[in-house]
Amino acid sequence: MRYEAPESVEKACQLLADDVGHARILAGGTDLLVQIKTDVLDPSLLIDIKKIQELREINTGSGGFRIGAAVTGAELKEHDGLRAAWPGIVEAANLIGSTQVQGRATLGGNLCNGSPAADSVPALIAAGAKVVIAGPNGRRELPVEDIMVGVRKLALTKGELIVSFIVPPRPKQGGDAYLRFIPRTEMDIAVVGCGVSLQLDADGTCTFARLALGAVAERPLLVGDAAKALIGSKLDAKAVDVAAAAASAACRPIDDKRGTKAFRIKVAAVLARRTIQIALDRAHGKTGTTH
Amino acid sequence: MAKHHVQTTINGDPIEFLCDTEETLLDVLRNQLNMTGTKEGCSTGDCGACSVTVDNRLVCSCLMLGVEANGKKIGTIEGLASGDKLHPLQQKFLEHAALQCGVCTPGFLVASKALLEKNSNPTETEVRYWLAGNLCRCTGYDKIVRAVMDAAHEIRSA
């Protein structure tokens, strides 16, 4: 197995494009190295992207954020501006594995691992984040929800790599949140995850909403019907009921040892309600975490 | 293929080693450098027994390649005590009987030290969540929380 640690995006893309075997990007390695050790993957080349400065930075400008793909969960948590603006994203990223894993696991890796249960992805989708992709033909942008197309399947072509996430400015009177259900208190892979982002106008009417679910389909889902139910409402019980029902209706889960179909569908609605409530509290300026 | 030449600092000492791409930092520590204080419990990042710090960041050394350690500062259990003088965390683990078989213990100590360096006055909940990635099958954990809280208190009062 070869190892390369390029210092530019262009060099990384070149290595990817030139590889004739199975090259893999090494960011935090918390999924990749496990897959190599358990013989799921046998890459011929590892491209360590952590020496590329652009991928390691969080930049703020015009109120929004540009988060490098190789920024770790622990680094997100230490960024006061991001934590204040998008607590749901930061909390989601910090639910991935243990403290040790958060010290290595990156936002780009969580997405590119291609797991429908990735915790940060529903939160990023709810926030309306975009992904900057670099490749042999230059750069392009895609919404986060368009990246994962199936289990371990990405909408990237040969030679392409994710450079950064563009997260919009936090809307005035806006709030986001992410909740997941797991059997233990910590450490587990989500049985269901739910990310919500909301914006209210001056009289408390919801003007913008996005709700995304993880672990209930072959990829994370943006649930448009849930947003429709919320937008224009004052987030009263009836609107939330409709949104929660829409969340359940959007699920097309599988039975596995982590949870049954019926359970996941039920939990999606419960989590949707609770996540909407936290996002709403934040939109009203109330603080607090999900723990 | 040629091995990677890695220059690193471990517990303050400059260390050089050669490794294959496949070798994890844990493999290098245990098999090449004979630093067996760092334990291998699972090799998939689920148990925390191999916890070390890399540039003061807590990580599982089983989920990091040896070659990635180039230019980094590594901290392991062997660096906790100063000569014969135990670190307060080690002393408190001993006094509270916060260990049984001892295989998880180095990981708990390294992780706890990383916590206290970041947060000298953690709540019990913060300790429990910070250490959730360190599994112990013998002790039942509660003595570990007490030992960490007690050590934090002692370090603050020192």
Add this chain to the structure above:
Amino acid sequence: MSDRSVPRYEAALKVTGRAAYEGEVPAVGLLHAALVEVPIARGDVVAVDASEAERTSGFATMVSYADAEPLKPSPATALIRDRAVHFAGQPVALVVADTLSAARDAARAVRVTTQARPSVTHMAQALNTAYVPAMVGRFPSVSNRGDATAALADADRVVRHRYETAANIHHPLEPHAVVCWWEGDKAVVHTSTQAVFGTRAMIAHAFNMPPADIRVISRLLGGGFGCKGQLWWPWMFLAMLAAKKTGRPVRLELTRAQMFRLVGRRQETVQDLALGFSTNGCLTGIAHHVTAQSSTHAEYSDATAVYTRYLYACPNVTTSHLLVRTNEPQPVPMRAPGTAPGLFALESAMDEAAVRLGFDPVDLRVRNFADHDQEAGRPWSSNSLRDCYCIGAERFGWARRPAQGTAVDGRWRIGWGMASTMYPAIRQAAKVRVQLAADGAVLVQCGTQDMGSGTYTALGQITADALGVPVDRVTVELGDTVLPDGPFSGGSQVTASIFPAAAAATAKLRATIAAMAIADEASPLAGQRLDDLEFRDGSIRSRSGNVGEPWANVLARKGTEGLEAEGESGATQHPDLTATSMGYGAVFVEIGVNAGLGEIRVRRVCGAFAAGRILNPLLARSQYVGGLVGGIGMALHERTETDRATGRMLGETLADYLIPTHADMPEFDIALIEEDDPHLPGSVKGIGMLGTAGIQAAIANAVFHAVGKRVRSLPIRIEDVLGRR
């Protein structure tokens, strides 16, 4: 209690990373081993072809059944000397190479040809083949006291249900390891085992060697919980064969994934239990019938229903055990074997009965307390179970238990539950050697090993107490077959077994020193009465005359280099016992069930345990809490599942097999109820198993109390709590 709560003997090594476990033993010219596994669940190995592996870099040799055939057949060698495949993922060869990664590469390059045959991958597929094993451990499989069938037919109330428990995996944090080499015809084996002497005997049998030519060493053990007993790790023989073939030391360490398959498991059980009561709450009949899994290559059954014969007073009790052989890994004892699954059924059913009969669960148990061993018809050596109920209930605040289904804390619905726990107190034969140096230093030796539970500390304390010296004067050596014979670590009996042997050895030394002092004109104790002398604070002194001197002075004047004595004690002689000995406990828990999601959190646990005299309260509490957490894991998370089509495990990482984490754990309140037991040397009973049993039922009972759902299958699935049953 504080002067008995001395820190762990070997703790300083463990907190500094200097503790060397057996897999870490250095050896010059060490070769690394990797196992070659086959995916089929049943069949035969046709050929093992190493020609490609031989060309990989660093390859040294391969051993397979062809090399193992000269070993003597036994349950321990069945898996390595036959061509039969008994379960998916079974190793059929071992490759050694210069480095571990070279060994793994070479193992991947070995080509194994197999002939698959139809397999049975779950008990449910072969219930028609169930049979009664002759024994379950040291107990008969079947028991009948009175006429349970008639009693149940006549009972005023009958609670009759099926309870199920999943297959669990021990998962000590240290995977099994061996470093072995040959010195001529003699073997040196460093291995993480709970039984150095048992391992030596097994090697001696397999290799047809005198035991004296084999040295097995297990000085530090990174946990075991039953999976490091001598029989369950035949892969060690392959490493020894490879060491012989290459003339070099070989190290084999199992991976965590292999720990799921190769070193045993707690067997899956299906238990049919019926309790008959009179309207006044007295048990009139019990029927407890267990069906459990064993492998196709070896028979093992936990004594799951056995404790139902003892725990409560009841004139009519029938119990039985059936086994179904499947192409799954071999079950072995695991933490509270038998009691953990068996008491889940019995103590859940008692709670169901309490609800049906309108009794408080504690009252119902007290009402049915067995004041003697009704199965054997003899007294208990001691039994403080009622104190456990009483003290545990008091500390937990049981009297304030809210009505079922009424307690709420935010989104959490709160439930309280309780259960009893028990485990037999037994001893094995043991020898302990104590050496005194002329400077007063003490060395105590026993071959038994410390699983991590505290044997070093306990033996040091026993010896120090007996000789009247501080514990830091005592050096303890364990875990080596060159030392005096000691028991295996299992069944919570090491401390009870070595205590009388250490007492005998130290008594001899005291008598010798006392005789020397009395006869020594230069001693202030010259001419004193023997029975007036005591050992205290490093001295031998006269109780009445207030004279004495450091006992080391007595030795020094004689010019001796030191003294040595060996003490010996025997195993529990079960048929000849005049009293039955068990340890007991009562565990009380508060749980919360999340109203929308059904997740269960244990909020508070109080355990009251009575198991003889406690040598070290600090370490005893640690063991109880550790056991309770193991029990919480079994109740809420731990399950291993087999893909019934292929026989493969579904997931072989600790992200798949969930064990409790720090964040899941509540505070524990542990009451240590000390007992004087005139039948047991030093009143010592084992304690290790008690915490792990009982709590499963206490949690299930608390779930019922919180939400009205009775869960009769472990681990408790959230779907069971939310769904309709």
